[in-house]
Amino acid sequence: MAAAPLSPARGSTAYRxxxxGLRGYAIALVVIFHVFVGRVSGGVDVFLLLSGYFFLGSQLRYALRPNPSLNPWWPLWRTIRRLVPALALVVVTVVLLVLGFAPELMSTELSxxxxxxxxxxxxxxxxxxxADYAAASQDTSPLQHLWSMSVQGQFYLVAILMGTAVAFAVSKLNADPKRTKRVAIGVLAAITVCSFAWASxxxxxxxxxxxxSTFSRAWELSLGALLAFVPAEWQLPQSTAWxxxxxxxxxxxxxxFIIPTSLAFPGPLALFPLIGAALVVLSGNSNAVSTVLSSGPMTWLGSIAYPLYLWHWPLLILVTVIGGFKTPPAWLGGAVIALSMALAHVTHTFVEDPLRQHRPRPKATDTPVADARASLRTLPGGLRAAGGALAAALFVVALAxxxxxxxxxxxxxxPLDPATYPGAMALRGAAVPAVEPAPNPNLxxxxxxxxxxxxxxxxxxxxxxxxPGPDCVYGDVNAQTTVVLVGGSHIEPFVIPLDQLGKEHHFKVASFVRQECPLVVGGPDDPANEIVSPVCAEWGENALAEIQALNPAMIVSTSTRPAGHAGEGIASADYVPEAYARLWERLAELNVPFVGLRDNPWMFNPDGAPMDPNLCIVAGYTERDCSMPADVVYAPEDPAAFFLDGSAAQWEIDTEPWxxxxxxxxxxxxNVYIYRDQNHISNAYAATLAPLLWEQLGPIFGELSLLDEPPAAPAPAADA
Structure with missing residues (x-):
């Protein structure tokens, strides 16, 4: 996406x-569609094609020249100098702005x-x-757009290695340059075909x-590289080139306008903008359209394309979050574009252009290191060195x-001090000191x-x-009694109180937890299992066989959920899916006791949108603002209590009061934050639930005759 050096030449064989200018037009489309439309424009795909055209084309042309340097460091260093300083500046600035003005965006994922x-x-x-590619909103990463820079950088590395291999073959192995060129073109064609097939x-x-995916995107870059080797006689007729x-x-x-989803890229529909770009390339640069694209405003836009791309997206996300907008209004979008262009111009003028390497790539007989050392004794050379040191410092800061x-x-x-942070024990009358709740909701x-x-x-x-492996056992690992914790991620935090209770009451806890996968039976063909993926449904039967082999004293899992597919949830009263009831029937047939825990709340805004209460607090809202009416997600009565009524050795624990x-x-x-995110409880709060959980589990253990008093301490030895 970085602009290549400009040249005043204009002939049909000159630098394009x-x-x-086309690069500048494409970045304009990217910015406009991000800001005002909220979806992709195909401009990034054009960027990638042009990157392949300029970069790999130049690498291979250099490799085929007489006496090329075989040191891959020089093109790599040139690329680093062109791309990294502006990137480091933007990334560090974005992190500082997030920490200072939108701390709710800072997260482990963003770091x-x-x-x-x-x-x-x-x-x-x-x-x-x-992280699917998403439109600008309060929930979107301010660095999401840099995926394309990574694809580009990975391709550049491959292109440098490919160019070095070609140079070695020609200069050291005396390979015929024309034949080597044809082989290189054949390799690029194979990459294009295979990658396009994979993407489609x-x-x-x-x-x-x-x-x-890099593998899905590779064809866009390699297609651009192929266009760089199209012979002049194969270009489109000049009479109709305009x-x-x-x-x-x-x-x-x-x-x-015509492709509504980002997920269409880089599949077959990506041919639409790329064929368009190829038509511009193959039409040459001696036509009216080329004249417009070569004009001052368009080439200026092309020169700032890279920093404009870097700046516009994080600024858009930051102002959206700081302003509390679901999506940015038009007036704000216009301001973001103006500010982004100003910052892009400054970045290009004072960072990108001064620090890039302007001299041609050295030949094997050149002395670039000695020349660089000599330049340090000049004012421009000293300033470049200082700028490079600052860019390196920013790079280190970003990595920190x-x-x-x-x-x-x-x-x-x-661990939190229970005297200061009683958590759920406050529901049993524990004193709650006047301190800031913990853990830090931003962390x-x-x-x-x-x-x-x-x-x-x-x-x-x-x-x-x-x-899970055989070592995935908690509680008293030497106990004879086995409790199996099974289900999706919502049961996962309960390993914390069960681990504590197992050590106190002498039972071990075996975990069979799979992401987005409550335990179901009947396999993927059972219509009741449509709430889970086919792999999850198949896993359920396999897991149940493993669990049976453990001869468990009981199984513990969640018993309700909101409407929606596993891993998702909508603002609705909790219910018992048919798949859950089928599982309980099977367990009753197998004489395996079961204890169900009513699911914790999934937090939602008044309009039904998911709400992370921690980020709500970090954003400066009150606890009342970050709370939710219980009837949004809880039915008036626990719906699982009808099924799990104590008969057939199956019990329900209504956790709503927790x-x-x-x-x-x-x-x-x-004083303990309940949630890890929008719908999972935190480790800290789960730890405080141990006494409340045992209030319910203790009588069940007694009914099943599972209580095992700890062995008496050995009597002291008699005096001799």
């Missing part, structure tokens, strides 16, 4: 200044995105975070992972963000239950036969 952005793997980090495997609409170029610009312009944030999160994991989302942290949780991508007081579900009770 008009393509810099990891900072590192990923600086090291050019942001696209894969977003895939790992299951879902049809016209793909997935978030497909959108970000029309074909205009058609190309029209296709690029129309893309954002994640360790800094992880350290703060680790501090939030420390709590990064503190996960031990099951997931210790590798004992089965995550979404894993197969249906993936099970989270809601007098019909209101607050963000904290007893």
């Amino acid at each position: 200044v008009d393509l810099d 990891r995105q900072v590192t990923a952005s600086m090291l050019y793997y942001q696209n894969w980090e977003l895939i790992a975070q299951n 495997r879902f049809g016209l609409v793909g997935t978030g992972e497909n959108y970000y 029309l074909t170029a205009l058609t190309g610009v029209g296709l690029i312009t129309a893309t954002g 963000v994640q360790p800094y944030w992880d350290h703060r999160v680790d501090s939030a994991e420390k 709590i989302a990064g503190v996960f239950p031990p099951i997931g942290e210790e590798g004992c949780m089965v995550f979404l991508p894993e197969d249906a036969d993936a099970m 989270y809601c007081i007098d019909g209101i579900c607050p963000p904290q009770i007893g």
